[in-house]
Amino acid sequence: MWTCYLQKTMSLIFSLISRGFASSTMASAAIKNVTVVGGGLMGSGIAQVAAQAGNDVVLVDISENVLGKAKSAIQKNLSRVAKKKFKDDSSKIDEFIKKSMDHLKFSVDLTKTAENSDTHFGSYC
Template identity: 40%
Template structure:
């Protein structure tokens, strides 16, 4: 099947980025968020990113304007999704919230519509089971920031058809991304590898082995990482890191995935990283 219309659910950093690259790739895109203020902020952020690209010479004004013309927004889910060929959900990393939105989409969307989740760790098969079209449910895990990062993990659920997989694979390529097929296990590949590293970095601070600055310097200078794991954790959001670690711990039942107590403490204190102004570092 061919994709012409894309609906993105969630106007945050991830959803806004997905909507942007979809519109840049030539698709008609509708961005939805039930929070009108968040929706307006998401659309404004896209406009700013595209304008910055023009200023840097990475895009001409005509391409920017054409991208914006292909992009609309709606706070009404039915209006946003009723004509979509694919819906990409990019909301909070919570199974109960995600399954509710997928149940609603299953009723609203035409029978041919593919339902995709940008979940970073939750099982696609379980999300798919909340619909009557599990064969048309799939994972599309974009990396942050979406307009910059090339990877998309494409995750098959137990019932996902080959046709749906190949359609989504081609969609990712049209968005100038590199799709990588991944099976449906907790954390997939990216977060199954990344999050235990971040969690271990937090343990080194918790146990007094080194300061956050020292841990990040070791990983940047010694391992050639572009960003230290604790800076990265702050950027991702410590609440998101904790949720993914809990998903891994529950999914595998292995103590090596146990979230560090310091991570739990920071989240309970509201120190969520860059978005809250404080995490392992303090932000203006």
């Protein structure tokens, strides 16, 4: 049940973010640096989708432990997305994951991170 809910939520988030960040030249020119506050399920999902859309993303949380779990979850989800998207082409799968992860940074310092961001997302659940 949670898997289905998570897939629908991730699909909706990806649709909204990629539409807002990537399809409009004005929007994509205006937003390049994104800060996501909260490394839980929702925050890591938003960070993942924004990174997939080509934005530089910093995921911020108060705990290094939470950030480590978020990074692992993002890598797992990217792997699943890449395998569906590229089937058996392992080089494209690896490239997709690396490219998306290269757009992600993780931090426990909200003040310093927020100064360099074009937009912020708060994840409160």
